[in-house]
Amino acid sequence: MAEVPPLRTRMLARDPSAQHRAATPLELLFDLCFVAAVGQAAAQLHHGVSEGHTAGTLLGYLMVFFAIWWAWMNFTWFASAYDTDDVPYRALTLVQMAGVLVLAAGVPAAFRDYDFTIATIGYVVMRVALVAQWLRAAREHPEGRPCTLRYAVGIGLCQVAWIGRLWLPHPWGEIGFAVLAVAEMLVPVIAERRMQTAWHPRHIAERYGLFTIIVLGEVVLAVTAGIQEDVADGGWSAGLLEIGTGGLLMIFAMWWIYFKHTVSDHLRDSLTRAIAWGYGHYLVFGGIAAVGAGLEVVIDSHAHKAHLGAAGAALSVAVPLLVYLVVLSVLHVQLVHAGGLMVLATIVGGALLLSTAGMADTLTVEFATLLMGVEMMLVLVAGLVIQHTEPRARELADRRL
Template structure:
């Protein structure tokens, strides 16, 4: 077997024409640069989850939910902006690499601003201090707009699409920057922020529906989102173990500590298994128009994953006697995001496959019964760690159902879609 030797031109990262990648390129996978970029989000999710868990443990639910929702959108949207552009226009030349580095710096600035934003919500003065977060976005978006302008210049066939992206990003950033200088009542500011979020979400829809959109790669972008979900899952494992280590240092190993640790690993593994049941790449390759709902749903899924990790943090705080809420509330901090995650996966599966499967209804009912059992056990005074172990069985229901029968149903649905059946 012979292998071709790369020439000097292949090894040099000189400037290349940004003409768009082949959306059907074989063996397209995540690049080392994309993986390096993802590492900055480990820090961002770590800050967001720790502050969210702390607010929940203190019983400050409004602060926790508002702050975490704002932080999660900012983190996910920053990642999406880069990753979808990279799927369509990654040249891996020196200019693309440097502008990516600038975006990484912006993500780190965004992460630094997360604790400050949560602290401002705790102050109850009606103002959200997002100054550092906005600065991080300014850094990221200067680099990203330059990328889109470069693509507009070097890919004439998609010039209008690229310029639409650039204009939408600039307009949205002007709006976010304006929040630093306008002094609006809390309700008015909330409406203004919601309007900016809708503007952000509408930008890609408007751009992609003009002139055929950008040449993003279905299998590549599905892999990228999968890696992003793994980063979110990793936060749950790392954060929980880090917090439990403090408990072990002071109290030694106890049955509760061991059970919470087992529940954390079990939930993380089960959620990972369920996530990869989705036939995302297969469907998006044939139906690119479904990418908007699929991509935006990923933000809810990733947010639920990180929230589950934060709930496990709260459980560790409870064992350390640092939580100011009861065992029932502690269980809910994990049970609710797990339920949202599983429900979102089923809803997205149905959206992709477009075929109702009665078997899924039975799985959902059984899953709900498991979650209800954990909640009832907590209300009955069963140890919180035991209740978490019961909750760990919730994703197991789907895993077992898929491996026993669900995989055949999925194969049938996809086969009917390929044959022109309305299922796809």
């Protein structure tokens, strides 16, 4: 029988060293609501790039994805420290889930007309609900009150500014977005400077890993839908099989590369490392979702529906793959001290991806996609070999000394 949540309990900081701290069913439901917004952003990126409007579409994607990622991240770290799982906590989480669905509904207008009104309203709803959570923590957990109040005040002020930004004309609206994005990211840095909240490192690592899997699942769904549409129009072909195989290899390689290191033991070593890990995932999550959009662009190119050449379509996959590899490599170097050979493997792999995409006009976009999938697997294999041989080599060198 499912456990009935208490009507209300005191919101105290959780033990950051507690054993068996795992993601809750509520957190998983929360993630699924966010995937709806991620899917909308990736779909709009796919259509914009496929129609040849790459620059403007990419800017819109980065702006929308920031709102999605930042709201998800803030809830995740708060829940890791102050999840009481009582009725008020669940109710405020429901409000945040409603906010992300409003944001998702506003994504098409943000891309099509550069109208961020609905998306901003959804974002502010999520953030105001989180302010209420921080204020509750400040009232019921006196030991952490200075930190929690800094969060509540900082987030609250930013929301007032987000609403005001809606009246800024182009290009001041975009400049205001950048300024407010920086202001939002400074709030945790300032709030946790003297005292860190009691977030759990293994719980945080698990939450990020689960969301990575969910975004990868969104890529699978997007590519499957694109292939099914093409099959319905013209039937199966060798080119579609090449795209599908290459996409599957990319997804599998991205999954394994992400999970081949354990980072939870190092997250609480310093605030800088925790911030780097959390913030770096803007590009990790955004890169994964963009790979799905790029693969759909490749499918459009195969069906002669895309308004850009084969090389452009292939680059729409290669570039986000490169971003994913580079950012994740930097994070792993910082947190688990992955050596220079791992960075070298990433650089070589990225160069191969870009060169293959650049030759898509000659190779065909379908074969280039298959080759990029193989190259991602080679990056994975190289990383696994380095991961197992570098410690042994260092041990032998130490013995000789």
